[in-house]
Amino acid sequence: AQIHRCPLVITYHQDAILLGWKSLVEKCLRWTIERWVLRSADFILFTSQDYAQASFIRPILRGLEDRIYHLPNGVDTVLFSPKKVLPNDYQRCNFEMVDYLVMMVASLDQAHYFKGVEVFLRALEALPHRAKGLIIGDGDLRPHYETLSKALNLEARISFTGQVSESVLADYYRLADVTVLPSVTMGEAFGLVLIESLACGTPVVASNLPGVRTVVDDTKDGYLVKPDNAADLARKIQLLMENPDKSREMGTRGRCKVESRYSWSKVVDQLERIYFSAIVDKQRGYSSSIGIKNKG
Structure with a gap:
C-alpha cells in the first residue's frame, strides 16, 4: 500500500x-x-x-x-426478521410449545474456547426443567460439551444441532425464547449472534464485556451478566421466563434498534x-x- x-x-x-x-x-x-x-x-x-x-x-x-x-457489524434484516412460529416448528426440533427454549450459537472449537459453553450448560442445569437448551455450531470441543451435558443430567433438555444454513438459523432464532452469549474473555468483541437474534425479535442475555455491552441495552432489549458466572446467567434467563410480556417488549425494541443501527x-x-x-x-x-x- x-x-x-x-x-x-x-x-x-x-x-x-x-x-x-x-x-x-x-x-x-x-x-x-x-x-x-x-x-x-x-x-x-x-x-x-x-x-x-x-x-x-x-x-x-x-x-x-x-x-x-x-x-x-451488520446484519441482513430481511433474512433475520420476525415471523410467526407454528406448532410444527417446535415438533421439527423435538421440542414442545410449553418448553422455554434457550439458544446459543457458537463455534465449538479450541479457537473459540472463550464462548462460555460450559457456563451455559451449568446455567441450564440451575433453571426449571421446562427450560430447554439449543446449541448451534460444531467443532472439536463438541464431544467434550456433550459429555459435560450428560454429566449434568441434561441429555433430555439439550440439543446440539451442528452447523446449519443461515435460513435455518433464522428459523431457530424465531423459535427461541432467548439467545445467550456467555463469553468469558475479550476474545468476544461484539457478538454478531446478538444482532441476528434481536433482528428476529428475540431478546438476548450476554456477558458484560467491552464491545459486547455496547450491543445490548441492559433491561431494554436484553440483560447483561457477569462473565463466567453461571448463577447470574441463570437468574437473568429466569427473569425473562417469569415475565413473558416484558420479554416480548424487549424483542420488539431490539428489532427496532437493529433496523436503525445495524x-x-x-x-x-x-x-x-x-x-x-x-x-x-x-x-x-x-x-x-x-x-x-x-x-x-
Whole structure:
C-alpha cells in the first residue's frame, strides 16, 4: 500500500486471547509486526469505541486517535426478521410449545474456547426443567460439551444441532425464547449472534464485556451478566421466563434498534464514507508532498 500510495484501512476484529506458549508468541507478534502494520494504517476500524479503549493494543494506538473509526457489524434484516412460529416448528426440533427454549450459537472449537459453553450448560442445569437448551455450531470441543451435558443430567433438555444454513438459523432464532452469549474473555468483541437474534425479535442475555455491552441495552432489549458466572446467567434467563410480556417488549425494541443501527444498508453507507475519506486524505497528502518537492 505504501509503495503504490494506496490508503490502508485496517479492521481490527478482536484481541487474540491465547493460552500457554501461544500467548507469548502472540505478544511478540503484537509488538513487532502488528504494531508496524497498525501504525502504517491510514484508518483503523473497531466495532466500538468501548472495545478500542479496552483492547490489548491500546498502547500501540497512542497518538493515532485521529485515525480510529468505530463501525459495528451488520446484519441482513430481511433474512433475520420476525415471523410467526407454528406448532410444527417446535415438533421439527423435538421440542414442545410449553418448553422455554434457550439458544446459543457458537463455534465449538479450541479457537473459540472463550464462548462460555460450559457456563451455559451449568446455567441450564440451575433453571426449571421446562427450560430447554439449543446449541448451534460444531467443532472439536463438541464431544467434550456433550459429555459435560450428560454429566449434568441434561441429555433430555439439550440439543446440539451442528452447523446449519443461515435460513435455518433464522428459523431457530424465531423459535427461541432467548439467545445467550456467555463469553468469558475479550476474545468476544461484539457478538454478531446478538444482532441476528434481536433482528428476529428475540431478546438476548450476554456477558458484560467491552464491545459486547455496547450491543445490548441492559433491561431494554436484553440483560447483561457477569462473565463466567453461571448463577447470574441463570437468574437473568429466569427473569425473562417469569415475565413473558416484558420479554416480548424487549424483542420488539431490539428489532427496532437493529433496523436503525445495524442493517447492512446503514453499515455499508458508513463504510463507504470511511473509504472515500481515506482516498481523499491520501490524495491530498500525496499532492501536498509533490507540491513541496517541486518547489524545492
